[in-house]
Amino acid sequence: MTHHDPALTLAQRLAEQIRARLIAGELKPGQRLSEAALSDNLDVSRNSLREAFRLLTKEGLLRHEPNRGVFVATPSMASIIDIYRVRRLIECRALEQAYPQHPAVQRMHEAVETALKCREAKDWVGVGSANMAFHAAIVDLADSTRLNAFYGQIAAELRLSFGLLEDPEFLHAPYVDLNAAILEQLKAGKSVEAARALEAYLERSERTVLAAFARLEEVG
Known part of the structure; x- marks a missing residue:
């Protein structure tokens, strides 16, 4: 589904990987994403992961709740x-x-x-x-x-x-x-x-x- 582009930044590639997991049904609406677990799983720094989260939040696929963390969005x-x-x-x-x-x-x-x-x-x-x-x-x-x-x-x-x-x-x-x-x-x-x-x-x-x-x- 996704076509890897070497020109993408690390954050964009991470966003692509998380998006692929959403498409595969591996992540569910309302699910809280563990920054620690995902950064270990994807073998990346938390800073890179946070930037990917920001990109996906902008797309409406994730939502950030202050003092609670990042969650998979729930469609309307x-x-x-x-x-x-x-x-x-x-x-x-x-x-x-x-x-x-x-x-x-x-x-x-x-x-x-x-x-x-x-x-x-x-x-x-x-x-x-x-x-x-x-x-x-x-x-x-x-x-x-x-x-x-x-x-x-x-x-x-x-x-x-x-x-x-x-x-x-x-x-x-x-x-x-x-x-x-x-x-x-x-x-x-x-x-x-x-x-x-x-x-x-x-x-x-x-x-x-x-x-x-x-x-x-x-x-x-």
Whole structure:
């Protein structure tokens, strides 16, 4: 999902690593991040880590609470709606203009295969991570390093919204076969049809996440 750039500063590379952990579902909304544990784990100084925290706080992925520390941000309903709006603009357009021999199509295929294996093992968090990889590969179809970097932030926020929901099977299971169907359409040269299918898919996913989020707020 992320494309390593040697020109990045240490803090930017650390932010990239933490963002990748958010996308993988390893860090949860509201979780307090231990500066000591993370600096040991990443083998960096606390000063470098604090700068990475500042970058991610600016992106809205972390929040700093005075005298309490740094926490993983909790998405709002408004941010979820905006995330899906951006996803439709980026992903559907990238898919519509894609060609079947693009190298990213192989990454889409690998993500589908991984999701199928995870589904069989009932590893629903793994299915979710494979799903994230599938959509990152769709963005790769656009051949834009700027879009890839921007989508990294969007993907991290998206995974945080998934982390609010307590039923990953309900959230991720329906999309394994839909991903496979979109991939087959693209391979067959039906990129416009694949883009339309993706748009309907994203609308369905958005409704599912918002409905679950609303139920969560009622309980809270």
